[in-house]
Amino acid sequence: MSKQPEKSPVKEIVRKDQAAIVKVVGDVDLNCSVEFQQSLMELLDSSPPPKKIVIDLTGVPYMDSSGVASLVKLLSRTRKSGATICLAGLCQRVRSVFEITRLDSVFKVCANSEEALK
Amino acid sequence: MAARPDKPLHLHILSMPSHLPVVRAAVEKLCQQLGFSAETAGKIILSVDEALTNIIRHAYDEKPDKPIEVELTPLCDAIQIVLRDYGRPVDPSVIRSRDLNDLRPGGLGVHIMTCCMDRIEYRPVEDGAGTVLTMTKRLPKKNHEE
Numbered sequence: 001m002s003k004q005p006e007k008s009p010v011k012e013i014v015r016k017d018q019a020a021i022v023k024v025v026g027d028v029d030l031n032c033s034v035e036f037q038q039s040l041m042e043l044l045d046s047s048p049p050p051k052k053i054v055i056d057l058t059g060v061p062y063m064d065s066s067g068v069a070s071l072v073k074l075l076s077r078t079r080k081s082g083a084t085i086c087l088a089g090l091c092q093r094v095r096s097v098f099e100i101t102r103l104d105s106v107f108k109v110c111a112n113s114e115e116a117l118k
Numbered sequence: 119m120a121a122r123p124d125k126p127l128h129l130h131i132l133s134m135p136s137h138l139p140v141v142r143a144a145v146e147k148l149c150q151q152l153g154f155s156a157e158t159a160g161k162i163i164l165s166v167d168e169a170l171t172n173i174i175r176h177a178y179d180e181k182p183d184k185p186i187e188v189e190l191t192p193l194c195d196a197i198q199i200v201l202r203d204y205g206r207p208v209d210p211s212v213i214r215s216r217d218l219n220d221l222r223p224g225g226l227g228v229h230i231m232t233c234c235m236d237r238i239e240y241r242p243v244e245d246g247a248g249t250v251l252t253m254t255k256r257l258p259k260k261n262h263e264e
Contacts, residue, residue: 030171031135062142064167065226093160100161100233101226 008035009060009067013043020050021113025059028067037070044077051083054116058089063097075107084108086116123151126191133174133203134182138167141188145199148190152197153257161234162197162255168227169201169251177205177249196236196256204248210240 009032012023020043028036043050055071057063071087078085086108090098098104110116129144131137142163149159170186178184187202231238237254 027139029135029138029167030174031138062163064164064171065230066171068226092157096157096160097164097230100164100230 007032008039010036010039011059013039015050016117018048018051019054019117020052021054021056021117023056023059027062028060028070029062029064030066033064033066033070036067037073040070040074041077044074044081044083049081049083052117053078053083053085054110054113055085055087056089056113057087057091057094058112060094061091063094065097065101068097068101068103071107072103086110088113088116122153123148123192126189129188129190131186131188132182133178133180133184133186133205135174138170141170142167144188145190148192149197152192154197154255155258158255158258162199165231165234165253165255166199166201168230169253172227173201173203173205173249173251177203177208179206193254196254199253201251201253202248207242207246208240208249208251210242 009024009026009028010022011025014021014023022040022043024036026032043053053074075085087098088110089112090109095104095109098107098109108116127144127148129141131141145163145166146159149162154162166188170188173186174180185204187200189200189202191198191200231253234255235253236256237252239252241250241252242248243250
């Protein structure tokens, strides 16, 4: 488990075997997207790097395209490293952003982090 | 039941990201009062947020102390949102959505606005000081007739 910088919406990262569950809380917008991306990249660069990353968005009521861009960057990097990524617990408003940008078919989306870990 | 708002709401904010949630809250409340569904309100909020993000990033190069005027106007069958900045003018001829098949971060804001709103118009101000962006979203017909 690791704690994140105060401004990052990533509030906790729980390592479980070769997986990492990233708990994100609060609006993810221009106000914190730089720190969000930084937290995700630090996770990828950690040792040992996770083979599976679950982004738990249960606590995120709103996300804009800057937050989505951080996840797209993470996805691009995980594809190169061979890791997998799954988004979990999206509320309708956050899900809608992925649908509008047609990224709902690019990311694996699960109902919750337990399902994502199966 | 509260009366339907019929006068414009003016917000004067600065180009700092911490002001974005305040505008989102105002847009959400007005959309509720005008009878937009939660789903459509979410799209309007997202469009306004993306437009403001573009102003902060591109018109003002992320300088946090520049003025942005937000005008939310209830129309009889729609909401009209006008965003005025005083930064680098936008050339409407170069604004376009990017290819969504190209998986890369960024550049999604214009696509979101185009997809979610019924009408978007960029108008550079004549003296070269900034841009006026007008966005409109119509109410579904049944709400309008109620």
